[in-house]
Amino acid sequence: MTMKVMVFDVEHGACAFLKTPTNHAILIDCGCTEGFSPALYIAQHELPTAVGWNGHKLTEMIVTHPHDDHITEVEVVKNICPPALLHRQKYDWEEVKTAEGGDYNNLDTYTVWQETYNVTPTVWPNFGIDVQSFRLSPEEAKQIDESKYINNSSIVTIVTVKGTQFTQKFLFGGDMETAGWNFLVKRLDFREAVKGVTFFIVSHHGHESGFSEALFAAMGKPYLNIVSIHHNDEHIDPRYSQEAYAIGVELKGERRRRLTTRCDGTISIGVTDEGKYWIKCEHLADNQGKVLKRSVGF
Secondary structure: OOEEEEEOOOOOOOOEEEEOOOOOEEEEOOOOOOOOOHHHHHHHHOHHHOOOEOOEOEEEEEOOOOOHHHHOOHHHHHHHOOEEEEEOOOOOHHHHHHOOOOOOOOHHHHHHHHOOOOOOOOOOOOOOOEEEEEOOOHHHHHHHOHHHHHHHOOOEEEEEEEOOOOEEEEEEOOOOOHHHHHHHOOOHHHHHHHOOOOEEEOOHHHOHHHOOHHHHHHHOOOOEEEEOOOOOOOOOOHHHHOHHHOOOEEEOOEEEOEEEHHHHOEEEEEEOOOOOEEEEEEOOOOOOOOOOOOOOOO
16 A cells, blocks of 8 residues: 555544555644544554654654644644654734634634744655645735635645556545635646546535635546534535536445545545555544643634
8 A cells, every 4th residue: 555544533623644655654634623633542552653844754744724723732742742844834923813713712822833844844855646736825815815814824735645557546625615716716736736636625514615616627526525524513505415526436235426524534545556546434442531722623
Protein backbone atom coordinates (compact mmCIF):
# COMPACT_ATOMS: atom_id res chain seq x y z
CA MET A 1 0.00 0.00 0.00
CA THR A 2 1.45 3.37 -0.97
CA MET A 3 -1.01 5.70 0.72
CA LYS A 4 -3.70 5.80 3.40
CA VAL A 5 -6.28 8.48 4.18
CA MET A 6 -8.45 8.36 7.31
CA VAL A 7 -11.46 10.66 7.78
CA PHE A 8 -12.26 10.36 11.47
CA ASP A 9 -15.74 10.39 12.96
CA VAL A 10 -15.59 13.55 15.09
CA GLU A 11 -19.29 14.39 14.72
CA HIS A 12 -19.61 18.13 14.00
CA GLY A 13 -15.98 18.82 13.25
CA ALA A 14 -13.20 17.69 10.98
CA CYS A 15 -10.05 15.61 11.28
CA ALA A 16 -8.27 13.68 8.54
CA PHE A 17 -4.97 11.81 8.61
CA LEU A 18 -2.69 10.85 5.72
CA LYS A 19 0.15 8.30 5.70
CA THR A 20 2.11 9.03 2.52
CA PRO A 21 3.97 6.58 0.23
CA THR A 22 7.26 7.70 1.84
CA ASN A 23 5.78 7.03 5.29
CA HIS A 24 5.34 10.66 6.32
CA ALA A 25 2.31 11.58 8.44
CA ILE A 26 0.05 14.56 7.72
CA LEU A 27 -2.88 15.74 9.85
CA ILE A 28 -5.62 17.98 8.44
CA ASP A 29 -7.49 19.75 11.26
CA CYS A 30 -7.91 18.34 14.77
CA GLY A 31 -11.55 18.02 15.70
CA CYS A 32 -12.55 15.38 18.25
CA THR A 33 -15.48 14.13 20.30
CA GLU A 34 -15.81 13.93 24.07
CA GLY A 35 -14.91 10.26 23.98
CA PHE A 36 -12.61 9.90 20.97
CA SER A 37 -9.29 11.63 20.31
CA PRO A 38 -7.88 11.26 16.77
CA ALA A 39 -4.57 12.71 17.97
CA LEU A 40 -4.26 10.02 20.63
CA TYR A 41 -5.29 7.35 18.12
CA ILE A 42 -2.66 8.28 15.54
CA ALA A 43 -0.01 8.71 18.25
CA GLN A 44 -0.67 5.11 19.34
CA HIS A 45 -1.43 3.40 16.03
CA GLU A 46 0.14 5.38 13.16
CA LEU A 47 3.01 7.59 14.29
CA PRO A 48 5.23 4.87 15.80
CA THR A 49 5.92 3.59 12.27
CA ALA A 50 6.12 7.02 10.60
CA VAL A 51 9.47 8.21 9.30
CA GLY A 52 9.08 11.65 10.90
CA TRP A 53 10.85 14.92 10.16
CA ASN A 54 13.31 16.95 12.23
CA GLY A 55 12.62 14.91 15.33
CA HIS A 56 8.80 15.02 14.99
CA LYS A 57 6.81 11.89 14.16
CA LEU A 58 4.00 14.04 12.67
CA THR A 59 5.60 15.70 9.66
CA GLU A 60 2.94 18.30 8.86
CA MET A 61 -0.36 19.64 10.10
CA ILE A 62 -2.74 21.67 7.95
CA VAL A 63 -5.32 23.80 9.77
CA THR A 64 -7.99 24.69 7.24
CA HIS A 65 -9.41 27.54 9.37
CA PRO A 66 -9.68 28.36 13.09
CA HIS A 67 -13.30 27.53 13.87
CA ASP A 68 -13.36 25.57 17.10
CA ASP A 69 -14.66 22.29 15.70
CA HIS A 70 -11.54 22.14 13.50
CA ILE A 71 -9.01 22.91 16.27
CA THR A 72 -10.62 21.31 19.34
CA GLU A 73 -7.63 19.08 20.02
CA VAL A 74 -4.91 21.68 19.60
CA GLU A 75 -3.73 21.22 23.20
CA VAL A 76 -3.50 17.45 22.74
CA VAL A 77 -1.65 17.79 19.44
CA LYS A 78 0.73 20.27 21.02
CA ASN A 79 1.47 17.92 23.90
CA ILE A 80 1.63 14.44 22.34
CA CYS A 81 2.26 14.79 18.59
CA PRO A 82 3.39 18.30 17.61
CA PRO A 83 4.06 18.57 13.87
CA ALA A 84 7.38 19.50 12.37
CA LEU A 85 5.59 21.82 9.93
CA LEU A 86 2.37 23.81 10.35
CA HIS A 87 0.42 25.11 7.37
CA ARG A 88 -2.29 27.61 8.28
CA GLN A 89 -3.93 30.89 7.43
CA LYS A 90 -3.01 34.06 9.33
CA TYR A 91 -5.76 36.33 10.70
CA ASP A 92 -6.39 39.34 12.87
CA TRP A 93 -7.14 37.17 15.89
CA GLU A 94 -9.09 39.77 17.82
CA GLU A 95 -11.29 40.22 14.78
CA VAL A 96 -11.81 36.46 14.55
CA LYS A 97 -13.09 36.38 18.12
CA THR A 98 -15.85 38.84 17.28
CA ALA A 99 -16.79 37.25 13.93
CA GLU A 100 -19.74 34.96 13.31
CA GLY A 101 -19.33 31.32 14.16
CA GLY A 102 -20.04 30.84 17.84
CA ASP A 103 -17.61 30.04 20.63
CA TYR A 104 -13.83 29.89 20.38
CA ASN A 105 -12.86 27.86 23.42
CA ASN A 106 -9.51 26.77 21.98
CA LEU A 107 -8.63 29.85 19.93
CA ASP A 108 -6.33 31.45 22.50
CA THR A 109 -4.34 28.22 22.85
CA TYR A 110 -4.15 27.89 19.08
CA THR A 111 -3.09 31.47 18.36
CA VAL A 112 -0.20 31.29 20.84
CA TRP A 113 0.92 27.85 19.62
CA GLN A 114 0.78 28.65 15.90
CA GLU A 115 3.13 31.59 16.43
CA THR A 116 5.89 29.09 17.27
CA TYR A 117 5.88 28.04 13.59
CA ASN A 118 7.10 31.24 11.96
CA VAL A 119 10.38 29.97 10.48
CA THR A 120 10.17 29.01 6.79
CA PRO A 121 11.85 25.63 6.21
CA THR A 122 14.82 25.57 3.84
CA VAL A 123 14.38 21.86 3.10
CA TRP A 124 11.05 20.11 2.59
CA PRO A 125 10.22 16.44 3.02
CA ASN A 126 9.54 14.16 0.08
CA PHE A 127 5.96 13.01 0.57
CA GLY A 128 5.94 10.83 -2.55
CA ILE A 129 2.67 12.50 -3.56
CA ASP A 130 1.67 15.88 -4.96
CA VAL A 131 0.17 18.13 -2.26
CA GLN A 132 -1.33 21.43 -3.45
CA SER A 133 -3.04 24.04 -1.33
CA PHE A 134 -5.29 26.89 -2.41
CA ARG A 135 -6.85 29.67 -0.38
CA LEU A 136 -8.51 33.03 -0.49
CA SER A 137 -6.91 35.62 1.74
CA PRO A 138 -9.14 36.94 4.55
CA GLU A 139 -9.40 40.19 2.60
CA GLU A 140 -10.54 38.41 -0.58
CA ALA A 141 -13.04 36.36 1.42
CA LYS A 142 -14.47 39.49 3.03
CA GLN A 143 -15.11 40.98 -0.39
CA ILE A 144 -17.24 37.94 -1.24
CA ASP A 145 -19.20 37.80 2.04
CA GLU A 146 -17.83 39.47 5.15
CA SER A 147 -20.09 37.47 7.45
CA LYS A 148 -18.62 34.19 6.12
CA TYR A 149 -15.03 35.23 5.54
CA ILE A 150 -13.50 32.69 7.91
CA ASN A 151 -15.17 29.75 6.16
CA ASN A 152 -14.35 31.15 2.72
CA SER A 153 -10.69 31.61 3.63
CA SER A 154 -10.35 27.88 4.41
CA ILE A 155 -7.21 26.25 3.07
CA VAL A 156 -8.26 23.75 0.39
CA THR A 157 -5.89 20.81 -0.11
CA ILE A 158 -5.56 18.57 -3.16
CA VAL A 159 -3.55 15.35 -2.83
CA THR A 160 -2.62 13.43 -5.98
CA VAL A 161 -1.38 9.82 -5.75
CA LYS A 162 0.07 8.47 -8.99
CA GLY A 163 0.20 4.69 -9.22
CA THR A 164 1.69 2.60 -11.99
CA GLN A 165 -1.78 2.09 -13.52
CA PHE A 166 -4.16 4.62 -11.98
CA THR A 167 -4.12 8.05 -10.37
CA GLN A 168 -6.24 8.89 -7.34
CA LYS A 169 -6.89 12.47 -6.31
CA PHE A 170 -8.29 13.67 -2.95
CA LEU A 171 -9.85 17.08 -2.32
CA PHE A 172 -10.21 18.32 1.28
CA GLY A 173 -12.63 21.25 1.34
CA GLY A 174 -12.47 22.63 4.90
CA ASP A 175 -15.52 24.81 5.45
CA MET A 176 -15.40 26.54 2.07
CA GLU A 177 -18.85 27.81 1.08
CA THR A 178 -20.45 28.15 -2.33
CA ALA A 179 -19.28 31.71 -3.00
CA GLY A 180 -15.71 30.80 -2.05
CA TRP A 181 -15.65 27.79 -4.36
CA ASN A 182 -17.09 29.84 -7.20
CA PHE A 183 -14.35 32.43 -6.71
CA LEU A 184 -11.58 29.81 -6.67
CA VAL A 185 -12.93 28.09 -9.77
CA LYS A 186 -12.28 31.27 -11.76
CA ARG A 187 -8.55 30.56 -11.34
CA LEU A 188 -7.01 28.45 -14.09
CA ASP A 189 -4.46 26.83 -11.76
CA PHE A 190 -7.21 25.71 -9.39
CA ARG A 191 -9.35 24.31 -12.22
CA GLU A 192 -6.36 22.34 -13.47
CA ALA A 193 -5.59 21.07 -9.98
CA VAL A 194 -9.12 19.79 -9.20
CA LYS A 195 -9.69 18.19 -12.58
CA GLY A 196 -10.26 14.48 -12.08
CA VAL A 197 -10.76 14.45 -8.29
CA THR A 198 -11.76 10.91 -7.34
CA PHE A 199 -12.49 11.37 -3.60
CA PHE A 200 -14.03 14.61 -2.34
CA ILE A 201 -14.02 15.24 1.40
CA VAL A 202 -16.77 17.80 1.08
CA SER A 203 -16.82 21.24 2.65
CA HIS A 204 -18.95 22.63 5.48
CA HIS A 205 -20.15 19.23 6.71
CA GLY A 206 -22.14 18.56 3.55
CA HIS A 207 -24.53 21.46 4.06
CA GLU A 208 -26.15 23.18 1.10
CA SER A 209 -24.12 26.32 1.88
CA GLY A 210 -20.95 24.54 0.79
CA PHE A 211 -22.22 22.97 -2.44
CA SER A 212 -20.92 24.40 -5.73
CA GLU A 213 -22.11 23.40 -9.19
CA ALA A 214 -19.11 25.25 -10.63
CA LEU A 215 -16.72 23.11 -8.57
CA PHE A 216 -18.26 19.87 -9.81
CA ALA A 217 -18.11 21.18 -13.37
CA ALA A 218 -14.37 21.73 -12.89
CA MET A 219 -13.77 18.39 -11.12
CA GLY A 220 -15.96 16.07 -13.09
CA LYS A 221 -17.71 13.32 -11.12
CA PRO A 222 -15.65 11.89 -8.25
CA TYR A 223 -16.02 8.26 -7.29
CA LEU A 224 -17.21 9.25 -3.84
CA ASN A 225 -18.27 12.23 -1.74
CA ILE A 226 -17.33 11.94 1.95
CA VAL A 227 -19.08 13.99 4.64
CA SER A 228 -17.90 14.65 8.20
CA ILE A 229 -21.08 15.52 10.10
CA HIS A 230 -22.72 15.50 13.53
CA HIS A 231 -24.74 12.41 14.38
CA ASN A 232 -27.88 14.51 14.90
CA ASP A 233 -27.45 16.66 11.78
CA GLU A 234 -29.78 15.65 8.96
CA HIS A 235 -29.00 18.65 6.74
CA ILE A 236 -26.80 17.04 4.10
CA ASP A 237 -27.31 18.37 0.60
CA PRO A 238 -28.94 15.45 -1.26
CA ARG A 239 -26.97 16.17 -4.43
CA TYR A 240 -23.85 14.59 -2.91
CA SER A 241 -25.52 11.18 -3.21
CA GLN A 242 -26.94 11.68 -6.69
CA GLU A 243 -25.62 10.06 -9.85
CA ALA A 244 -24.98 13.46 -11.44
CA TYR A 245 -22.36 14.25 -8.78
CA ALA A 246 -20.61 10.95 -8.07
CA ILE A 247 -19.81 7.75 -9.95
CA GLY A 248 -20.21 5.60 -6.86
CA VAL A 249 -18.30 2.62 -5.45
CA GLU A 250 -19.35 -0.90 -4.51
CA LEU A 251 -19.28 -1.26 -0.75
CA LYS A 252 -20.71 -4.30 1.04
CA GLY A 253 -22.82 -5.17 -1.98
CA GLU A 254 -24.28 -1.68 -2.30
CA ARG A 255 -23.58 1.17 -4.72
CA ARG A 256 -22.54 4.15 -2.61
CA ARG A 257 -21.99 7.68 -3.92
CA ARG A 258 -21.78 9.31 -0.51
CA LEU A 259 -20.33 8.14 2.79
CA THR A 260 -20.87 9.97 6.07
CA THR A 261 -19.07 9.70 9.38
CA ARG A 262 -22.51 9.82 11.00
CA CYS A 263 -23.56 6.52 9.44
CA ASP A 264 -20.29 4.90 8.39
CA GLY A 265 -17.92 5.90 11.22
CA THR A 266 -14.26 6.51 10.46
CA ILE A 267 -13.67 6.15 6.73
CA SER A 268 -10.28 4.89 5.50
CA ILE A 269 -9.17 4.86 1.88
CA GLY A 270 -5.98 3.11 0.80
CA VAL A 271 -4.17 3.41 -2.51
CA THR A 272 -1.88 0.63 -3.73
CA ASP A 273 1.33 0.88 -5.77
CA GLU A 274 -0.77 0.36 -8.89
CA GLY A 275 -3.13 3.17 -7.91
CA LYS A 276 -6.03 0.89 -7.06
CA TYR A 277 -8.08 1.90 -4.02
CA TRP A 278 -9.71 0.13 -1.13
CA ILE A 279 -12.24 1.52 1.37
CA LYS A 280 -12.87 0.53 4.98
CA CYS A 281 -15.52 1.92 7.35
CA GLU A 282 -15.33 1.25 11.09
CA HIS A 283 -16.67 2.64 14.34
CA LEU A 284 -13.56 3.16 16.45
CA ALA A 285 -13.84 2.70 20.20
CA ASP A 286 -13.63 5.70 22.51
CA ASN A 287 -10.09 6.22 23.75
CA GLN A 288 -10.34 9.01 26.30
CA GLY A 289 -12.31 9.41 29.51
CA LYS A 290 -12.29 13.12 30.18
CA VAL A 291 -14.50 15.66 28.48
CA LEU A 292 -12.53 18.15 26.39
CA LYS A 293 -13.55 21.77 25.89
CA ARG A 294 -15.58 21.71 22.73
CA SER A 295 -17.80 24.10 20.86
CA VAL A 296 -19.34 24.26 17.43
CA GLY A 297 -18.10 26.64 14.74
CA PHE A 298 -20.32 27.27 11.77
